Amino acid sequence: MKTIVSGTALQSIAKRPRTITTESYMKDAFANYAGYLNELNEKRERVVKASRDITINSKKVIFQVHRISRDNKEEVLKKAEADLVAVKDQYISRLVKELQGTDFWKLRRAYSPGVQEYVEAATFCKFCRTGTLLDLEELNAGLLPLSDPAIEPLQINVLDYLLGLADLTGELMRLAIGRISDGELDFAEKICRFSRDIYRELTLVVPLMDNNSDMKTKMDTMLQSVLKIENACLSVHVRGSEYTLLGSSDPSFLMGVPDMQS
Amino acid sequence: MKTIVSGTALQSIAKRPRTITTESYMKDAFANYAGYLNELNEKRERVVKASRDITINSKKVIFQVHRISRDNKEEVLKKAEADLVAVKDQYISRLVKELQGTDFWKLRRAYSPGVQEYVEAATFCKFCRTGTLLDLEELNAGLLPLSDPAIEPLQINVLDYLLGLADLTGELMRLAIGRISDGELDFAEKICRFSRDIYRELTLVVPLMDNNSDMKTKMDTMLQSVLKIENACLSVHVRGSEYTLLGSSDPSFLMGVPDMQS
Amino acid sequence: TSMEKQFEDFRVKLDEAGSLRERIRAVVNEIESITRLMHASLLHVHQSRPLSEVLEKPKAQVDGLKELYGRLAEVLCECPGEYYRFHNDWRSETQTVVSLLAFMHWLETGKLLMHTEAEEKLGMNQAEFALDIEDYLIGLCFLSNEMPRYVVNQVLAGNYDCPRKVLRFLTDLHAAFRMLNLRNDFLRKKFDSLKYDLKRVEEVYYDMKIRHLANGDSAEDNGTQGQS
Amino acid sequence: TSMEKQFEDFRVKLDEAGSLRERIRAVVNEIESITRLMHASLLHVHQSRPLSEVLEKPKAQVDGLKELYGRLAEVLCECPGEYYRFHNDWRSETQTVVSLLAFMHWLETGKLLMHTEAEEKLGMNQAEFALDIEDYLIGLCFLSNEMPRYVVNQVLAGNYDCPRKVLRFLTDLHAAFRMLNLRNDFLRKKFDSLKYDLKRVEEVYYDMKIRHLANGDSAEDNGTQGQS
Amino acid sequence: TSMEKQFEDFRVKLDEAGSLRERIRAVVNEIESITRLMHASLLHVHQSRPLSEVLEKPKAQVDGLKELYGRLAEVLCECPGEYYRFHNDWRSETQTVVSLLAFMHWLETGKLLMHTEAEEKLGMNQAEFALDIEDYLIGLCFLSNEMPRYVVNQVLAGNYDCPRKVLRFLTDLHAAFRMLNLRNDFLRKKFDSLKYDLKRVEEVYYDMKIRHLANGDSAEDNGTQGQS
Amino acid sequence: TSMEKQFEDFRVKLDEAGSLRERIRAVVNEIESITRLMHASLLHVHQSRPLSEVLEKPKAQVDGLKELYGRLAEVLCECPGEYYRFHNDWRSETQTVVSLLAFMHWLETGKLLMHTEAEEKLGMNQAEFALDIEDYLIGLCFLSNEMPRYVVNQVLAGNYDCPRKVLRFLTDLHAAFRMLNLRNDFLRKKFDSLKYDLKRVEEVYYDMKIRHLANGDSAEDNGTQGQS
């Protein structure tokens, strides 16, 4: 039975088992669709796995950065930066290979968490190194060598960059508390200004983002982080002022407890 | 500074950078804890990945079984069973290797979804083949060869088995609708009885389960599936009775549409 | 500062994407309007109006649709490689479009509208602007959802052969769908509903058969309503 | 039928697990009672009672705890390899136990209670029944949560050296914790709170320092309350 | 201070609005009581009691309703221009009222209760106190929701012509609704349910038809239960 | 001090209330176990086992229930006037008990289990320990929820009279409920579900009736399964 419209072939297939009466034109087409869906699902799985690897290793970089203190800055950041390069070379490169030549937006939900965490780690390193924001262009320039130069290279999109940046403030908050404990008040105030700036810039960008419900939640968390940083700065500031009032001759004292043992 | 209790060593370390004043007894211990946590997290990641592989491939087996019809049963089930063996040999075995020698319960949340889907697929195949429930013992016997005989073998636990079984009813419902369309009324009624039995047995078991909030949700879905099967059977039954009333001489007619073209 | 510069840059880019999206939505709104009208016309098939009358208006609007998809393609041309970024903004409407085209096609020819045929009708047969396969498949499921009602109303209008024809079509379509491996997603749910549609059509077919109302298969005809 | 048989079998097994769990919970309830009493006694440290008095009662109860953990071990012996199946039933109480033991240990020696020491005190130094490391670590964070209040009350009682000692201890503990790579889980949240505790203790230390209330470091002593 | 003066002013205004709302709610509660009674009486239609008996009680209560809407109008008179400020406080009850009146009207006459007729029955035919169109439309959707059950029970009582009549009514109503461009989400959803009601009635009519239980369409009669 | 004395007093009273509650919960756990078994046995009714077989086990357990309610009464005797203080601890289980007893009673007699009958069966016919009316009513709603499934499975087993009988029973029950002015939200919601049950049974009866599968209404018999 080739077509439903022709009654002439009826007799010949009346006894054929029913399930293979499927019109062959449908069958061929659906075999194609089946192949397409299988490949897509398998690719999605591979992308999810690569994303999870990126996440777990980026988190390690972040923890490495948190090991910073006044006296080991160079050493700690060097290691963090090396680890970050390793994340890129080992895991992001795998993602790049999977996605190359496809519409990067199609599987975005599968890889977005990993990319966001990578952004968080990379911007965190950079801030600790230079006190500035690693911008997307620079970040993406670093990814270029991973791609086959013949085709459109994988680039982190603005949305994932901004979502990663939104998480950064949480880490900055932890960093600020630690820096205050370590007496690095200038550093803490730099963090304070930096995260205020990011928060302010993001408030202007959020309403423009494609699907900003995630981002709105993150903004709430972020404001909380900024407030925590500001309040921590306030409490050390107020104590410092009182110290000045009490007329200390050694204003550097409040800059930490290096002389705790002395 | 070896210990906090001895003041004698104070002078000698007063100038050492602060962060490495960490008492070395703490440092050594925490280095161990750090290693432990790293290994645990990495193992968890590997287990999650294995679980995802098991899930996606078990789902394929389930779709293969749904390709069954009156006339291709053997062929379809053969392929499904072969695929199921492949899931076990390729993916479950990887899980086994990861988990061997550990407390299987520790990472259960990481692998449970995959194992449940595997149970769903295996019991589904078995039911279509024999009309009976693949029991846990049999299922686990199949896993024994994967394990190193020297140590405690990985066995699917009762909870994952039951959770997988709870999902089975959804597939049985789809199967039943299909079988009715195919005229396999006896098969449909067998499915009806089978899923009623499973539902009934599970109602007795659910309250005993370790953490049964998931299971309770599944029971609600399951009752819906059972009702759908029963209602589907009712509608074909009522039509069949009317047909008998109308005095047809060919009661086999309602058993499907094999003669649709005749 | 460089931070401000970067964010200014982002705002520009996102604004561009936003205005792109707005233009897409404007087109999609028009698509939606047309499909609503087409759908309303097609529903007359349930009142058993003659097929030619039923199809007249919707067929006249296919060109309008094609033109709108052409405009969609133009907009998407401005952001190459970002087809799927905006996919959600027009996928549900496109699924409806597919279901309507497939219904019309089936009413006329009794055959399934193929993916490539749908693409052609909409001018989506371009490298950068193709019809997503999942959208096409979901559209086919929507098509099947209309069948039980169609069959019942055809029988009410005295067209007792209709159930058999529809049954044969849905049986084939169902068999074809079973070749796919789906995830637990929207498509799987719609496919489940296809099974129920099939079952309902079978029941009507039985009703005809029991009462010896259905004709034999001898006189075959194109289309689904003999005399249209 | 075999299905009934299997499910009967499951019921038996799950009933067994259930009664095991009930026995575990009974033991855990006793552990909880003891820790409540120990905690209440230890809180007297904030009223600046002499250390010997504060520690007397809780120290007397450690043996009771050890015995209870012995009973827990026995119960878990009956289901080898299922330690983590029931872990949730006693982990939060065990974290509290760790924090109390660590507090007492620190009050006495000024040192951190090590994982192996905690295991020994509770008789958990067995292959099949060890103290989970995350529980131990969370217990340490709870310990740090008590410190700011302790420091404030010690200063109120005139013990101006206390902040420096606590600060040194928490600084070390914080440095040690920073060696860990955590997930976004409960432990990370507790570790964050440790940072705040550290900061608060620093502030008190500054207050003392500014007012020249703290002694120098010359006279070192065991324990945390010099003359108790 | 001017701030205090301003807030004093607010206090008065907010209290006035509050007591207005309370008075509205009191009236609405009475409306709700009456509709509950009317609804309960009307449900007897499903037990196939004679129409005159079914309608007796609810008809007697329409005047009560009208009086209550009169009191509502009086209250709203005190705050001209604020009809929609308090609309939410009585709209759902009013939708129910419309559905009951429309059901009674249809049972008696077989015709749709028009918007102006509904307004008249409730005394809402005033410039400042009219029946909101969306409320009227939603009420009609509720009416249609009762139809499938009504049809099934009429058939059970042997009234085999009922499905055809109801189908004709619902088909017209559905066609009328399709003329609207529904943007209100709730109304759109209710309209979807109208489609299901129509489909269900079609099926019942189909059941009658294939069993030759339904009469032909020749004999027209007003009202819905010929011989009641 | 007087404060200490007062809190000492509270401690005693709160501990008493606590242990009372624990004893109540222990009894309730046993009630829950029994109802679970009864329910599972009653589920056999859907497998169309003979009524005598279905009812054998659950009937044997009614005495056990009665004894447990006796123990509950004893506990509550110790705190006269505090029935409602602990009501929440056992009300949901009691609602289930009522629904099971009412289902068994209906299967045997085709009649509604009256409130006083339920009280007698549970030994709750005492001044201080009666069956709360709302609990009884909610139990009846649970009973009705079981009916559609029961009807479907009875028809599947060839008992074509069942829908008519159940419909008559549910219609009466529904009418009785409508007499109440339900203010309790939960009960009101359950009553809504009763309406759906009624509608579903109507539909099944309709399907039988139009196919002449249901018997006439002439021969009356008690019980729900003719030959049980």
Added chain:
Amino acid sequence: TSMEKQFEDFRVKLDEAGSLRERIRAVVNEIESITRLMHASLLHVHQSRPLSEVLEKPKAQVDGLKELYGRLAEVLCECPGEYYRFHNDWRSETQTVVSLLAFMHWLETGKLLMHTEAEEKLGMNQAEFALDIEDYLIGLCFLSNEMPRYVVNQVLAGNYDCPRKVLRFLTDLHAAFRMLNLRNDFLRKKFDSLKYDLKRVEEVYYDMKIRHLANGDSAEDNGTQGQS
């Protein structure tokens, strides 16, 4: 029928219970109004107004409260043994009442308002209508929640001795609560908040102490504001 008779009976009983509840709620609304006014007056204590001025208005309203509780008692008299049936309808307001009375009492005397004293003030010292202990305790927790703010504002007003006095009071209250074995989750949570209040007051006292702002502990005085 007996079913109808039974439900008629239920209707009467449920309506009675309903109207009882309405009367209770009417009284409770009045209680709530009064407590809102009392609370607003008492908040002036944070603006450091003289105590006599702060307490004047709220004290004048205690009699009003007592009368309302008298009316509540009368209503509950009509349904002996059902105190706890309606308890939820007035418990949260009563907890607020307790907290306000306890605050006023403490401001005047520096002492804790005892349970019996609270009962007397409200006329709840009857066998059938007593003040539930948990409500009293929760009220005390609310009282403690006001303390940190009170202490801060007193210090701002120059009353540097206040923290020490409040600390002593809260320490005693905390110790008293610790005697209880709290199983009630809500109460336990409120007790946790009491710990935070205590901690905050300790900190304020610490601030005073290290700045030598607080007086010594030698001079005892009743009341909380020396010169009020």
Added chain:
Amino acid sequence: TSMEKQFEDFRVKLDEAGSLRERIRAVVNEIESITRLMHASLLHVHQSRPLSEVLEKPKAQVDGLKELYGRLAEVLCECPGEYYRFHNDWRSETQTVVSLLAFMHWLETGKLLMHTEAEEKLGMNQAEFALDIEDYLIGLCFLSNEMPRYVVNQVLAGNYDCPRKVLRFLTDLHAAFRMLNLRNDFLRKKFDSLKYDLKRVEEVYYDMKIRHLANGDSAEDNGTQGQS
């Protein structure tokens, strides 16, 4: 038919209402854009930029806002008496507008922006198009939410007088709100948040005061930043 005529009529009316709503939303979108920019500019106040610089941009945009509200008024003019019908479409944006204007006004003058002043700034001082009181009040609550952060950042920038001034302002505002009998749940909740803001500012002021960092209350000045 008359039904068709009626629905045709409805179609026109619903389309009119729909397009009115679209025009309102278009205006509201522009309002929202402007407030976003104003808000972002005002956030500079936390960076301690000079007040003139902070206020420059937002002040420049007030005229734009006024114009937009003028357009809103025009649209609403076309449907007299339906202000509240569309209120929800623009109320949340208007609350934000009020909060921004009030913040700017307070920064400049240290005074509360009065209701009439807000109306004037927005051109809402018309009989038919006034500023809803609840919207104004909610806007004030949003204003207060910004205060704790403002105070913290001002102190960080060395403006030690700020806490005292803000505290005085918030205390007055809080007292004014307390005069109202808030029945609106949302407003009540926002008012609760005002209490927390007040408490936080009290704490900051306390921290300054006990360290003698705050100036005395003698020198009064308008505006909030002395030298702006």
